[in-house]
Amino acid sequence: MAVVAVSHLTKAYGRRAPALADVSLELGEGVTGLLGPNGAGKSTLLQCVLGLLRDFRGTASVLGLDARRDRLEIRRRVGYMPEADSLLPGMTGVTSVRYLGQLSGLSRRQALRRAHECLHYVGLSDALYRPGEDYSTGMRQRLKLAQALVHDPDVLFLDEPVSGMDPAARDEFLALVSALARDHGKHVVWSSHMLPDVQRVATAVVVLHAGRLLGSLRIEDLARGGDRWRVEAEGPEAAFVDALARHGLALEAGTLESGRDGAEQGRFAATVRVAGPEPLGALLRAAAEAGARVRSAEPLAERLEDVFHRLVGAAHAGTGAS
Amino acid sequence: MTVHARGYRRHEGGTERPRLRFLPIVAEGYRAGTRGKAFRRLGLLFVVIVVFHGVMLYLDPAALFPRRMRGGLGQVTSDDLMRRVLAFFARSLAGLVPLVAMFVGAGSVADDLRSRALPLYLVRPVTPTDYWLGKVLAPAAVTATAYGVPFVALVAFGVLIRPSEEILPFAWRHLPSLGAVVLHVGVTALAYASVVVTLSTLVGRRIGTMVAFAGVVYGGEMLRLFSQTAPPDLAEPLRALSLGTDARVLLHEMLDVTLEHSGPQPAVTSAVAVLAACVLLGALVVVRRARSVEVTS
Numbered sequence: 001m002a003v004v005a006v007s008h009l010t011k012a013y014g015r016r017a018p019a020l021a022d023v024s025l026e027l028g029e030g031v032t033g034l035l036g037p038n039g040a041g042k043s044t045l046l047q048c049v050l051g052l053l054r055d056f057r058g059t060a061s062v063l064g065l066d067a068r069r070d071r072l073e074i075r076r077r078v079g080y081m082p083e084a085d086s087l088l089p090g091m092t093g094v095t096s097v098r099y100l101g102q103l104s105g106l107s108r109r110q111a112l113r114r115a116h117e118c119l120h121y122v123g124l125s126d127a128l129y130r131p132g133e134d135y136s137t138g139m140r141q142r143l144k145l146a147q148a149l150v151h152d153p154d155v156l157f158l159d160e161p162v163s164g165m166d167p168a169a170r171d172e173f174l175a176l177v178s179a180l181a182r183d184h185g186k187h188v189v190w191s192s193h194m195l196p197d198v199q200r201v202a203t204a205v206v207v208l209h210a211g212r213l214l215g216s217l218r219i220e221d222l223a224r225g226g227d228r229w230r231v232e233a234e235g236p237e238a239a240f241v242d243a244l245a246r247h248g249l250a251l252e253a254g255t256l257e258s259g260r261d262g263a264e265q266g267r268f269a270a271t272v273r274v275a276g277p278e279p280l281g282a283l284l285r286a287a288a289e290a291g292a293r294v295r296s297a298e299p300l301a302e303r304l305e306d307v308f309h310r311l312v313g314a315a316h317a318g319t320g321a322s
Numbered sequence: 323m324t325v326h327a328r329g330y331r332r333h334e335g336g337t338e339r340p341r342l343r344f345l346p347i348v349a350e351g352y353r354a355g356t357r358g359k360a361f362r363r364l365g366l367l368f369v370v371i372v373v374f375h376g377v378m379l380y381l382d383p384a385a386l387f388p389r390r391m392r393g394g395l396g397q398v399t400s401d402d403l404m405r406r407v408l409a410f411f412a413r414s415l416a417g418l419v420p421l422v423a424m425f426v427g428a429g430s431v432a433d434d435l436r437s438r439a440l441p442l443y444l445v446r447p448v449t450p451t452d453y454w455l456g457k458v459l460a461p462a463a464v465t466a467t468a469y470g471v472p473f474v475a476l477v478a479f480g481v482l483i484r485p486s487e488e489i490l491p492f493a494w495r496h497l498p499s500l501g502a503v504v505l506h507v508g509v510t511a512l513a514y515a516s517v518v519v520t521l522s523t524l525v526g527r528r529i530g531t532m533v534a535f536a537g538v539v540y541g542g543e544m545l546r547l548f549s550q551t552a553p554p555d556l557a558e559p560l561r562a563l564s565l566g567t568d569a570r571v572l573l574h575e576m577l578d579v580t581l582e583h584s585g586p587q588p589a590v591t592s593a594v595a596v597l598a599a600c601v602l603l604g605a606l607v608v609v610r611r612a613r614s615v616e617v618t619s
Contacts, residue, residue, distance in 0.1 A: 050445055052444060052445075052615075072447040072449075073447075075445060075446050075447045075448075076337055076339075076446075076447050078445070080441075080445040082438075082441055082442070082445075084438045084441075085437075085438065086437065086438045086439050086441060086442050087437050087438075087439060088434075088437070088439050088442065089429070089433040089434070089436070089437045089439065090354065090433070099346065099350055100442060100446065102346035103343075103346050103347070103443065103446045103447070103448055104337060104446050104447060105337030105338045105339060105340065105447060106333075106335070106337055106338070107335075107338065108346075110333070110335045114333055117331050121329070121330050121331075147442065149330075151333065151337060152332055152333035179330070180330060183330070184330050184332065
């Protein structure tokens with residue numbers, strides 16, 4: 001089931017270029033990273049699916065609920081953690097979480113109990129009755145998560161949730177969100193610029209740029225390595241490079257390392273882009289044709305950062321060309 | 323122990339779909355508004371004023387009547403006296419009541435804007451109209467409590483000082499007076515709360531809101547007094563610019579009382595129009611501001 005689904009979503013502010021232009025995407029279960037540079041349209045997308053903006057073209061839904069018609073029901077089932085340091089003024093941690101629980105439809109008694117449970121869960125048991133203004137940056141992030149969780153939503157929208165946290169607190173936070181998705185069936189949309197964190201916690205990502213969907217991928221596909229292989233071989237280097245080209249394989253510029261090991265002249269290593277259904281077979285055929293011997297060949301695990309920059313770079317190039 | 327090892331407990335009670343979604347905002351605002359020292363000090367001042375009026379009602383009713391009527395005070399009924407005390411009490415508190423609304427309501431929206439808390443409301447099942455209602459009704463409720471409780475106490479005192487056989491008939495006769503007081507208190511509280519919340523939204527800072535509110539309320543009162551010397555075309559609009567006087571004009575109309583030395587008074591229709599305009603303008607400003615809030619990502 002699609003947790004968030006938008007179809008042909010277009011939203012423009014006045015006469016400016018549309019903030020979202022004919023975007024169609026589906027965010028599935030588990031943790032999904034929502035990536036994009038500033039101005040990509042992430043905020044507009046979020047506002048459309050929460051029903052805060054209604055004058056858009058196309059359709060948007062969360063858990064099958066229509067964003068225009070069922071916006072209040074959607075907000076009952078979504079927890080939102082803002083990036084901004086949003087704190088309810090003059091309230092203690094437990095008061096603010098209880099209050100937001102009441103606004104989400106809990107009775108005062110239920111909300112107070114949930115506030116204690118959620119603050120305990122995020123590790124703020126010792127600061128329940130301290131004013132939110134006195135919290136450190138990391139504590140504020142955890143308070144915001146407790147606020148998002150208080151009404152036990154099915155979907156969490158987390159906006160830069162670990163910004164300002166030290167590494168230990170960040171690790172703890174990532175583990176916590178993973179556990180919410182894995183053990184408690186929460187669906188999480190994680191919007192962030194911290195790509196390594198997204199790669200650690202998400203099962204899929206979607207990339208927006210300039211109001212358009214650039215692409216989506218599953219994180220497990222990154223681990224499989226995509227189309228980049230690291231090849232170590234020995235033999236005639238130049239002939240091998242020529243043979244690669246003849247078989248439609250591309251040597252990645254700047255990756256050829258000759259004579260890597262001083263004791264073994266004639267060895268070389270390179271990163272090769274291998275397209276097609278049978279990458280290893282193609283590599284071996286090229287090597288055989290060149291009279292070289294492949295000593296090792298393995299797909300390179302890609303970093304999300306590389307994929308992101310590649311997609312955004314290609315989009316920039318496309319925009320420049322046009 | 324890692325955080326997630328502490329265990330997340332799912333909520334099993336379900337959520338409600340209340341029609342009055344703004345009530346938690348009112349309740350929270352009311353609690354915050356009545357918690358501070360300022361409210362307690364103002365409350366003490368109100369008690370002093372109630373006691374003063376109670377004493378006057380008991381000991382010196384002549385002070386409440388125009389000089390020309392004092393000689394024939396024997397003809398003045400206890401009902402007249404009661405109505406005049408209530409009208410006089412409203413005038414005595416005219417300068418203090420707006421202070422309650424100001425202290426309670428000045429930060430209501432401004433603090434949310436400053437601390438970027440507005441999106442926290444709007445990503446929940448709360449509409450901009452709910453937000454406005456909650457933010458306006460909280461200071462209105464606090465003001466109505468601070469103003470209405472002494473008023474009702476005074477009515478009760480006026481009833482209880484009657485000879486015992488007259489208490490029930492007197493109370494029965496003054497039920498309309500009590501209704502007029504309740505309506506007047508509600509209108510006054512709502513008008514002041516609407517203005518302070520509107521200014522809080524427009525100014526965006528607590529202190530700035532207080533200054534602007536004082537300007538609107540006390541400036542309006544000065545313009546009303548100035549209307550005596552203004553050209554005839556301008557006089558009626560200027561008279562209606564004092565919100566406190568507008569609300570008192572309604573009370574006087576309902577109690578059928580005219581107080582001496584009250585200065586120029588607007589017509590009832592002008593007073594109602596200005597009070598209604600304050601509330602509608604407030605709704606427009608706050609709802610519009612809430613609609614323009616952006617949830618960033």
